[in-house]
Amino acid sequence: MEENLPKFESAISIDCVIFGFDAGELKILLIERSADPFKDWYALPGNLVKQDEGIEEAAGRILHELTGLNDLHMEQFHTFGEVNRHPSGRVITVAYYALIRINSQKEVKPLIEFAKKAFWHPVSELPKLAFDHSDIFKTGFNKVRRRLHYQPIAYELLPEKFTLTQLQQLYEAILNKKLDKRNFRKKMLSYGFLKELDEKQKNVSFRAAKLYKFDRRKYAKIFQNDLNIEES
Incomplete structure (x- = not known):
């Protein structure tokens, strides 16, 4: 009896919002499309998700094909299903996001001809994107901003060893506001999750700053409570 049931045609896609932090700027991973539309x-x-693959499998495949990145931990954060979001017909997209350290993932390159190139672009200078991708980005960015207060996301974005200036630049980039330097540093050091290292920056043209790293255990414990950095 089940053999006589009608088959449904569905169009489902995956879109990936991948954030990184480099040279004092929060960045987003983009591609330049080589195919219509856009x-x-x-x-x-x-x-698009293939008819014979699951959503999670498709997310990994698509990101790898378009950027070369592999085995990246991504999380679903929203589903976008506006009727006219794709000019070719009804396409529902499942959006994923991830936070990564760019210093180990700077080289990105498409493996298929669907995209001309893949590259990191500053969030602060983002142009209008294809389809409704600007809205998808904004939704993902707001998700990251909310996470900033209750999850230790700086650990995922900063290099293993960093300066207090880099830490403040990251928070300012995500919050899109300037923070008082003295108050920010005082608050960060008071939590006890920063370990001062007996090292300084190397190969810099200015006065080398001290380097720090996170005490992961203390860092995670602090974020069990709501951390209000904006009060700095």
Whole structure:
């Protein structure tokens, strides 16, 4: 009896919002499309899910094909299903996001001809993106901003060893506001999750600053409570 049931045609896509931090700037991973619609436009790494694969499997495949990145931990954060979001027909997209250290993932390159290139772009200078990808990015960015107060996301974005200036730049980039330097440093050091190292920056043209690293156990414990950095 089940053999006579009608088959449903569905179009589902995956879009990936991948954040990184480099040279004092929060960045987003983009591609330049080489196919219609929106040929030559910048877009989030995304494509259609194949009929014979699951959502999680598709997310990993699509990101790898369009950027070369592999085995990245991504989390679903929203589903976008506006009727006219794709000019070719009804396409529902499942959005994923991830936070990574760019210093180990700077080289990104598409493995298929669907994209001309993949590259890191500053969040502060983001142009209008293809489809509704600007809205997808904004939703993902707001998710990261909320996480900043209750999860230790700085650990995922900063290099293993960093300066207090880099830490403040990261928070300012995510919150999109300037923080008082003295108060910010005083508050960060008071939590006890920063370990001062007997090292300083190397190969810099200015006065080398002290380096720090996170005490992961203390860092995670602090974030069990709501951490209000904006009060700095």
